[in-house]
Amino acid sequence: MNRSTVIPFGPQHPVLPEPLHIKFVVEDETVVQAVPQLGFVHRGLESLVRTKDFNQMVFVVERICGICSCIHANCYCNAIEDMLGVTAPPRAQFLRVIWSELHRIHSHLLWLGLFADAFGFESVFHQFWRIREHVMDICEATAGNRVILSINVVGGVRRDLNLDQINWMLGELDKIENGMRELTRTMLDDYTVQERTRGIGVLSKDDARLLGAVGPTLRGSGWECDERMHGYAAYKELNFVPVVEHDGDCYARCKVRFNETLHAIELVREALNRLPESELTVKLPGNPDGESVFRVEQPRGELFYYVRANGSKMLERMRVRTPTFANIPPLLAMLPGCKLPDVPVIVLSIDPCISCTER
């Protein structure tokens, strides 16, 4: 008869960039149950709406998560703009897409490197992170910062791109795309990568929907579901098509992210070439009043904001549902039945971001 043992995974673990703790009940090398423990980096950022006005909150929401800070701000600004009944000017909408997609590219490149590292492919880790530096350079040259860009404001954006910057960015995007295409065979066709990822951590199509999966985790299980399809910001003007895979395993989720990176490069290129002329911001009619919900697509999946205001400068309530928060129940369904050495690969396959999750 097998004897059950409880093994703690995290909060400090070599494959985890952030503190997540999961208790595994294992029999021999097989996981039979997983129970998550959260709260190591809970900061209560949502409650800051009571002390910061709705314009200052843009800077707070950017600090919920560094890696997708621009997209947090984009979602928050859209929610407030909805309440105020204003729309950001067309050029601002395109610029929001450009910086959001740059964030998606560097987030996916970071993840691809970490994922390769999780199953011991350290040279690929270095290669992806080398390519990622081009994106960080673009962010620094255009927004003044590598990670937290602070380009979104309620009603538009605070920075513009000139023609020289656009031409230079197009050249850098070519370098990123070439680097990615050189790594395609290494990452997607390699025997050892497939051995470690194919058929591991399978999430069926029905389970993905019932368990509330989002982003590449949901699309890797065959669902064509991406908030960019709804056409917020300038996505309705661009040739956006969601990337979908059907196997539902770690390899499928990896392939979704890999191909999404290439698609994001295309989107940035298209947006740069079609950047319309207009103002960067609109004048706000006053303070927000009412309730609003808004969803955008982060690198890890659907990001949801609910805001409630009463006509004063301070919001009454802000609620953020981040993609990793939604992807934890599917993760708990993927883990039972797997072998212990596959645990880091499966956990990383949802691209966990605990700063986002706990806020």
Add this chain to the structure above:
Amino acid sequence: MFFDAKPVTPETLLSEAQRMADEKFRFVTMSQTVLDERTLRLYYHFDQNRTLSDLRRCCSLDNDSTNMTHLRMDVDRDKPIPSISSIYFCALLVENETQDQFGVRFDGLALDYQGAMYLEGEVTHAPYFTMTTVKRAAEGAKGGAQ
């Protein structure tokens, strides 16, 4: 601006959630807002899972909220709230988070952290309800409590 939400009660919540599950809606999340010192408003947000071709064929691409359905329920903070985690397992985290932050209690949670998912066991005050109560009392007393 407010969004449309179908009102439900603790008695009808589970049947409505079951109907959403039967119609293949995806549970997005729940939002909470304090209405007064005793009443918490809960919104349950559901997604209709439309494909890109559905969206291009039948829906406006200008308004994201058209692709969501919301349920609204006002609850007394001292009365138990039925958990929908038996229907949508993924609701268990947000329901546990609500227990932590607002001090309410959900009945029938699939995995119950007993109000200690984020907070340490020794914390006895729900931070979000307490803050609201303090703030409103302070407003009534012209900032005296601050």
